[in-house]
Amino acid sequence: MSDPVPLTTDHPVRVASATPPAPGRSRRLSDRWLAVAFISPALLLLLAMSVFPLLWALYLSFTDYSATRGGPAHFIWFGNYTAILASAQVHLRALTTLIYVVGAVSLQIVLGFTIAYLISRRTHGRGLLTTLFLVPMMLSPVVVGLFWRFMLDAQFGVINSMFGSLGLGQVEWLTRQRTALFSLIVVDTWQWTPFIMLIALAGLTAVPKYLYEAAAIDRASEWFRFRTITLPLVWPLLLIAVLFRAIEAFRLFDLVYILTSGGPGVSTETLSFHVYKVAFLGFNTGTASAYGILMVLVVIVLTQLYLRYLNKLKED
């Protein structure tokens, strides 16, 4: 390959505008080859590690295959699906998951937005404050789960210790039906409030100041300004964050596994955790696959919503 002296690389833009390139047929062809060569390895990996497994799960979901029993799989068509959709156990898990997702995400919005709003009104130390608030989000769910498990321990946990010194009774955070799900929501909220905060803060700092100034001239009340300026401008971005969190919360597994293992009883068993139990403790691979495919369908719907809003936000 000849390597001419690049005379004009210091100001490439000027050259380009002086003599616009006229791409010939051969160049476009080579561009297409280049695109294929550059994109296909990544796509192949995704096909092998994401799409193919899902298709396999789809196939298994129509059979009574069991990973331990071995032997040939028998087609039972929609047997697994009807069994799952009719199962009272699954309905209970769906309810638990719904409570968890709605509870955690709404707490995160309220707290995250509040913190972001308070930070955005500060003039000094904003960078430091933001950095400090972001710490929980970067930790592994394993670390978070283990640590909260220690803090929430009924006997020597620090939370109960504080309750004790305040004269309050001891609470069995993780071992009582009612409080266990609540504790799970609290821990998830602790970890992911920074996420909402970060995005809300980005939205808040992008609101043009002159809008507030104009409103101030009109003597608009603070609440009016918040409702008519701040919220409409931040909401689209916040919605993206909310949907993102909802998807993550829906597929949550690790925190449940570490914190409560689904217990006590089945009070904190989310759908993800139940799929795991059916697949890896019950070894009903076929049923678990159908269960998983149904979860994937929910995720796809949520993801479509997410992507649609993302697209809309981009176009505005």
Add this chain to the structure above:
Amino acid sequence: MAVSVDEAASTGPVRDHTPPARRLGGRGRSVLEVALLTVLAVVMLFPVLWMIETSIKENRDVYAIPAKFFDFKVTLDHFKDVFAASGGGRSTLSVSFLNSVVVAGVSTVLATVLGVPAAWAYSRFSVKAKKDQLFFILSTRFMPPVVVVIPIFLMYRQAGLIDTKLGLILIYAAFNVPFTIWMMKGFVDEVPAEYEDAAMLDGYTRLQAFWRFTLPLLLPGIAATAVFALIFSWNEFVFAIFLTSSDNVRTAPPAIAGLIGGTTVDWGLVAAASVVFALPVLVFAYLVRKHLIAGVTLGAVRR
């Protein structure tokens, strides 16, 4: 056409600081706001501080009732236990940390090598159904890991990849490629395509133009993207616990989680291991703080 989200409200420049003259509700309100913010900051940071404190407490003080906040004896024994086995030699935890370094490192390199060229191609060329392809790529990242792991487990069992580092590396790379493509596409979009056109007028091929002119400009973006991929792989737990079992393959998250398996839990050791595990993540996250929004939304939202 950029698929990534630019400024939500691109009218007007972003102001980084509020003019100090702006006093909306007077001093009382300001004090109240600062107080509220302080309380929230304490609540958010307390678990982290408690974890650090527990990791340097003597066992007696770890289990003290009521909890000791200040007057405890400082010891580094727990940290020693993280790295050294009781009978001498390396502990299983330290082996798992090494495994984590290898798995996270190699999978990140793989995801970067596959993702960056793809991101460039998506940014520069007109690809058929580009938007659909990009959306499809991102949506693979949203699949519930517990569901994906069932067929992956069967696949790996057939291929002999169960309980191997290679198996983990492959799945982590696949898990980071969508993120890398989305994140990097944003960075590539910021580099004018005219640079390459100009280079090509000078006689370079398209590939050379990419390699010699665009890629150097992308390096900071690649570094930031790789750091996020590294953090994701480092923190990952679900695939690790289902696809590996032996001590010399297992990464740190399942190894640390394994510490609470027995009847008695050495919380000092758990805390020390958690601190050692979390510290590099926090350092790395601090390095890429500018790109945090793009990073945590998988490259979908950019500022």
